[in-house]
Amino acid sequence: MEPKDIFEEHPELEDLVSEDFEPEYDFEGEDYYEIDEKEETHGDISGEDGIICSCEGKSCGDDGCGNSCGTCNSPFYCSSDNRCVCVPRCDRVPCGGPDGCGDICRCILDGSFVSPQLWGSNRESFRNALSEMRAFGMSTIVLTAARMVSCDSSGSCNTSIVIDDDMLGTVLDDISDYGMKAMIGLVDCVPSASNMMWWEDSDLINSCLSETESLLIEIELRYSSHIALSGFFIPPKVMAGIPVDNQNLGMVNDFYWRATQMIHNLWGDIFPSAGMVYFIASNNETPEAIQPSELGLWLREFIMGGTVQSSGLDIVILEDGVGEYNNSLWSDPGIELYVQEAYRAIIPYPLYTAIDLYQWSSTKTLSATDNYMHPASMSRIRRQIEATQEANMRIANQFPLHMASNAFFVPYSDESASLGRAYNALYFRNSWVEYAYYSFSSPCSSTYPDIGGVMLFDDRTGEKERTQDWVGWIVSPGSVLSIIVDLGLRKMITDVAVVMRSETSFNNYYPSRLRVYVSPDGSDTSYMLMGNIDIPYNSDSTYGNLKVGVSSPGGMDAQKVRLELVSRSQWQFLSEIEIY
Incomplete structure (x- = not known):
């Protein structure tokens, strides 16, 4: 094909070229095309059978003809696409410490329950807590409840605001500052009598749903586009182990369905909703104790009966009730059976499990000085983590209003750094020191x-x-x-x-x-x-x-x-x- 005269197609270019311009090459000759071809290959050499030997886009490995494109220095290795990729080095590095690749070493817990009251009492404490939780590898903060509703025997209901609408925006700002997301806990329903379940009180349910709707509308008006907002947590727990007949399951289902419909009506399917199942594991002190197989059966009824499917819940959070009665059961190998049964029962729904970071069984574990619970021992925390391998995500239970002053995320506490390193040891098991x-x-x-x-x-x-x-x-x-x-x-x-x-x-x-x-x-x-x-x-x-x-x-x-x-x-x- 004869080359076209460019000035015939673009006469406006003729004025831009000097009259005495002398081309270095014959544009219609052979030399031009040879030079053009060499520039196209960037100096690569053709190997046998027409294979192109090239290091373009490669930083290591073979050029295709047996020649090296370079090597990677530790901690980098040569990947399958011939690039030097960094290998994180976290052995004996504290949680939050550098991984050698420009990131930090993260620990095994993914999320954390946090009571919003912590922010209300001290914003600096809240931000310090977020900093430490981020260092532990936690990506999601679950605010336990923004409001609480309780009703007396006459049906008169009272709402207490845990975190007000103005404060919520600042809390979300603080969470996003540390690169984390928030699932906002909505309205918790507190039965008027200790022997009553929340789903047995119609006045309470109606009042909770009314407050839930007003809170969701306020959040939609103010914070629907906030970068930290990632979903909603519906606080009232469903108790596995306490007898729940079909009528009660229907009331639970109806509550979750109405709450999730409010979420879906405002946001569609953008934000997931989570509900918690609280089970009471078997031991001698719990007459309502539930065995692993019974927990699995109960959860299947919970789902197949419609509570999860028709309510629109996207996530099930499993919390054991063993801590309330006998903490030492976590030392029992049988605890894995509960989690395994739960995991099999709710597939394909994501299963999150709650990990207790403090001892909350009874007054026997209260601090004598401040009447709060002590942080759990690392052996107990390790036991819980090992027992919940089937879970998609682990959420730490660390309610500041319950925990002693040496709880791990309280600012300026020696306990904080110690527990951070311990989590790292749990995650990278070769860091946990065994003894002879x-x-x-x-x-x-x-x-x-x-x-x-x-x-x-x-x-x-x-x-x-x-x-x-x-x-x-x-x-x-x-x-x-x-x-x-x-x-x-x-x-x-x-x-x-x-x-x-x-x-x-x-x-x-x-x-x-x-x-x-x-x-x-x-x-x-x-x-x-x-x-x-x-x-x-x-x-x-x-x-x-x-x-x-x-x-x-x-x-x-x-x-x-x-x-x-x-x-x-x-x-x-x-x-x-x-x-x-």
């Missing part, structure tokens, strides 16, 4: 023996008084009980913690001090102080337990760890040692 054996400086009591020599590392945290989960010693005030833990090999550790007990009517007080030493080579002459901490005095005559620990965020090498507890009374009780 341990020994005591004095024998334990024959009444409270260390059965099998494993009780301090058996993941069974003593959360009730004088049970076999505790190891006890008869001591004298001021004496020092030493425990030496041999890790078998030299390992880097960041935290050492002990779960201890106090019951002053039994002449059992918390120790006055904990000191922790590490020996890098395992010899008795190389111990170095890792940290020490004064332990608060508990004057309450009732039972209480406490986790106390020391931290070295930069890490210390240790083959042996020596714990020294300075006694305050005639008894010393320990349940668990945690090293990570």
Whole structure:
């Protein structure tokens, strides 16, 4: 094909070309086309059978003809499409720490229940909490309830506003500032009588639905396009384990259906809605206890009966009721059966599970100083995480109004950083430090023996008084009980913690001090102080337990760890040692 005269097609270009312009190449000659072809291939060389040898768009691997396009330096590796891809390195890196690839190391929990009252009392505290939860790898904040409705026996109902409309926007702003999303808890229904379920009170249901509608309209008017808004949580729980007949299931179904229809009418299918099933696991203290197979059957009825399908609920959140009666059941291998049954029962609906981060069983686990619940031991939290592998997402239970001042997300608390590192250890299992054996400086009591020599590392945290989960010693005030833990090999550790007990009517007080030493080579002459901490005095005559620990965020090498507890009374009780 003859080249066309460009000036014939575009005469306006003729004025732009100098009259004395001399082309370097013959535009109609062979040389031009050869040069053009070489520019098209960018200097690539054709291999055998017409294969093009090229490194264009490649940073590593083969060029197609056996030649290298480069190599990747650690922590990068060469991917299948010949690009250097970074491999995150999170072993022994605290939650929220750098992963070596420009991001942070995230932990195993995905979301968190948060009571909005935390913001109302202290916005700085709320933002600090969000920062830490983001570092733990949490992507979604579930605000438990924006409003609460309760009715008395006469049918007169009262609404309490947990978070007002103006405040909600600021809360969403704060959540989006930390790159997270929010599911807004709507209206919780509180029965007027302790022996009544919310779905048994028609006045309560109608009032809750009315408040739900007004709240959703307000949210739609003000915040429907907010970047942080990702869905809605319908707070009233459905109780599996409490007898629910078909009529009651119908009332539950009707409530959820009407609430979700309000959401769908305003937003279509943009935002998902979640409802919670609260089940009571089997133990000797719960007459209404439900077995794993019964939970699965109940959930199938819950779904097939229409509660999930026809209500439009998109997510089921499963929360166990075991914590209210017997926390130690989480140490039972059978707990996985409940989650597995639930998972099989509700497929294909997403299953979220709630993880308790604090002990909330009874007054026996309340702090003697502030009457709040203590954070759960890491062994119990680890147990819950391992037991809920089937879940699509884990949501942390961390209601600030219930938790003691050393709860993990309270600002300026040493507990926060410690739990962050512990979550990282749970997620990257090779960070959780196992032990070879341990020994005591004095024998334990024959009444409270260390059965099998494993009780301090058996993941069974003593959360009730004088049970076999505790190891006890008869001591004298001021004496020092030493425990030496041999890790078998030299390992880097960041935290050492002990779960201890106090019951002053039994002449059992918390120790006055904990000191922790590490020996890098395992010899008795190389111990170095890792940290020490004064332990608060508990004057309450009732039972209480406490986790106390020391931290070295930069890490210390240790083959042996020596714990020294300075006694305050005639008894010393320990349940668990945690090293990570």
